[in-house]
């Protein structure tokens with residue numbers, strides 16, 4: 251027992267699954283308890299949030315609808331962004347296109363709020379397309395940034411191996427960068443999923459006609475309806491955690507070798 | 515032992531390599547085809563030298579992966595300048611495609627060999643090699659699941675399957691225990707006798723093991739007062755009677771030679 255307690259504060263000490271689970275449950279419980287006790291008018295307590303969550307689920311049909319709207323927007327946005335980002339990243343290896351990829355990376359610093367107007371002018375009649383375009387504009391630079399840093403980290407010996415196997419540069423690119431790193435593309439998507447949700451709530455807040463959780467947040471904040479806002483945040487949080495997990499599972503399932511790269 | 519030295523297979527001409535200081539200076543050597551009657555006797559040449567002397571750099575130059583500052587390396591009967599892909603390499607850390615199984619790592623070697631063969635024939639060839647080199651049970655595994663010695667064997671066979679006659683090995687004995695070293699020695703001797711033209715070039719600081727399987731050894735070392743390493747000595751193990759003898763490590767005279775060389779590198 252004493253040994254186990256010592257292990258809790260030792261760097262690199264690994265706990266077994268059961269102990270880790272107990273630790274997570276324990277720490278969560280303590281956090282919730284502290285939150286509940288310290289709650290005030292401005293910060294709704296966990297019980298308040300749960301209450302408004304269930305009221306919303308039962309009495310507000312729009313809630314479910316908005317979840318679905320946001321989810322479908324997020325899937326479309328993520329899917330298209332991933333394909334676009336991969337394409338741009340691959341092209342960046344060809345000198346002709348590398349300046350373009352570098353510019354796109356820098357677009358991280360452009361904020362969506364200011365560009366909203368331009369997009370509205372360009373796409374006046376199609377709120378869905380407008381939202382998707384804003385979303386792509388918001389996500390792709392982050393995807394490309396992460397993916398390019400993965401490509402930068404490829405050991406040059408792997409390219410040397412391809413040369414000695416007489417692959418030409420296109421075959422090398424296919425083997426090492428495309429096939430060899432497709433699992434990491436999925437990982438980049440997983441890691442950036444959170445960013446996509448930030449973008450979605452922003453985009454839906456900017457472009458309210460189509461509904462969605464982002465629209466709900468903006469509307470609720472006009473009425474300072476804190477319970478609802480927090481309930482929506484909670485929903486987004488758990489959806490995020492859920493998809494994070496699912497994407498991780500899918501990655502291990504599609505690419506069994508990724509399990510081996512986690513050093514225990 | 516009857517043998518004849520025949521055509522020139524590889525020649526290093528006045529190779530110099532400089533980075534911020536001179537690494538290699540006027541490196542010259544030749545490898546000729548050795549022919550023994552009634553068998554496919556390939557060539558095994560070792561380049562031995564201290565750690566940091568420039569062996570890996572020379573290795574990359576021989577493979578055509580880096581260009582020397584001056585000089586060149588020419589290969590084959592027509593003595594053309596070496597291009598990447600004509601010389602197989604087994605790097606110090608046995609790099610493989612981690613996203614492919616052992617089977618597919620080997621298959622990719624065959625796929626790029628330029629031979630037109632069917633899936634079925636590919637499968638047969640891979641299985642044959644896997645059996646011969648104790649990898650049959652590992653074919654479905656990914657490289658990360660293999661031990662260092664197993665990865666090394668996959669790496670070597672992958673290069674053999676590409677059909678490269680020249681295979682360079684960087685420190686093939688490092689990180690292996692005694693038993694595994696003997697296994698690699700067997701494997702390399704085996705590879706060297708698959709084809710008369712097969713030529714293994716072993717870059718190593720392990721003099722004893724390198725010499726034990728070689729027919730010729732070159733010492734790469736620095737000379738007093740001069741910057742950059744060069745070939746300081748050539749040892750003809752065939753004439754000394756030490757080549758092609760599996761039990762040579764037990765020979766007292768061979769051990770004497772090894773002990774003497776340790777002071778000269």
Ligand SMILES: Nc1ncnc2c1ncn2[C@@H]1O[C@H](COP(=O)(O)OP(=O)(O)OP(=O)(O)O)[C@@H](O)[C@H]1O
Nearest residue numbers: 533534537563564565566567568569570571572719
């Ligand atoms: N890119 C580089 N730029 C400058 N110096 C380099 C570079 N690569 C290698 N060197 C230097 O070249 C020298 C020879 O390096 P090399 O890797 O060939 O040594 P080695 O003989 O293979 O050693 P070891 O047995 O430890 O592998 C070293 O002093 C190293 O610092």
Ligand SMILES: [Mg+2]
Nearest residue numbers: 569570606684
């Ligand atoms: Mg080295």
